[in-house]
Amino acid sequence: MEDAEQLIKNLGHQSGVLLEDIPKIDLYIDQIIQLFETSFADAKRNEDEKILTKTMINNYAKGKLFYPVQNKKYTRNHIMLISLIYQMKSALSINDVKQVLDGLNKKALQQDLNLESFYESYLKLQQGNITIFTEGLKEQSKRVGQQVPNADDAQELEQVLLIASLVHTSNLYRRAAEKLVDDMKERGKAE
Template sequence: MKTMETLAEELHLDSHLSLEDIPDLNLYMDQVIQLFERKFADTKRNEDEKVLTKTMINNYAKGKLFFPVENKRYSKEHLILISMIYQMKGALSINDVKTVLARLNEKITNDEGFDIQELYTCYLQMVSSNTEKFKADLQDHHHEASEAIRKLEDKDEEYLEQLMLIAMFTNMSNYYRRAAEKLVDELGADQETK
């Protein structure tokens, strides 16, 4: 089994769309797709997987996950929202993502003093911090799984350790997803009362 350092490297945890990656001029859909493919290519599970497609973007637009596009061109604000959608859709339903981003879309279009780039910078700083915490957690989980499996004194130790790690990782993932869903439900209830 590979080391946790190798696993973390292979996950390409530093793959994200930075503000510097987003041009100041508005992009056509094909350019948006190329930008995302280039930035997130290493995070794909296999070569056939697509990071972003025209259908996905059209569905996001039809579903009102981001404010309307002008002249078939996507602004920096659109790209930030698409990046956030890309990150959230791995754990949340599209309806949940819509609920989360509804008020943000309003703020972008109606609140002239609101700076989404500042919010996104804060988000990216937290992502960086989370990356370091995640790497440390990988080590902790690996140590814990190794200790538990060693006590079983089974010949198939490597497989059992991998099984235990997979079970622990999915368990933690479920905890975080469920916590996010609870917050989405709260947000949805708040939006319904307004």
């Protein structure tokens, strides 16, 4: 089995849209797609994977996952919101993502929130998450190795066990996020 260090190295976990990557001018949809393709190139599972498409962005706009664009140009704020959507949609439903970002969109549109500062906080947390993940993956890999007896097929068994363990951990995090979304919905109904 690929050791944990090598697996971590090949994940492209440092990929993402940093604030300094976002131009200070408004962009057209094709430019946003190129920015994301470049920023997430190392995180692709294979060469054919599309990070972002025109259809995705148009569906996000139609679904009101971010506030309306002006003259088919997207601001820095839109790009930050699209980045958050990109990250969240792999674990949450689009309706849940909309619920989570609804208040953020309203505050950003009314200029009651400095979205750049918020996004910077998100990026800092993301870096901390990478550290936690790296340490956790090494520990899980070590524990898996202790569970599988030495046998001819030990490597395959370790790999299957690690995959199952990682999926379980992923599901726990997803369920925790969904619970927080549900709490947001309940608070919104109460207000």
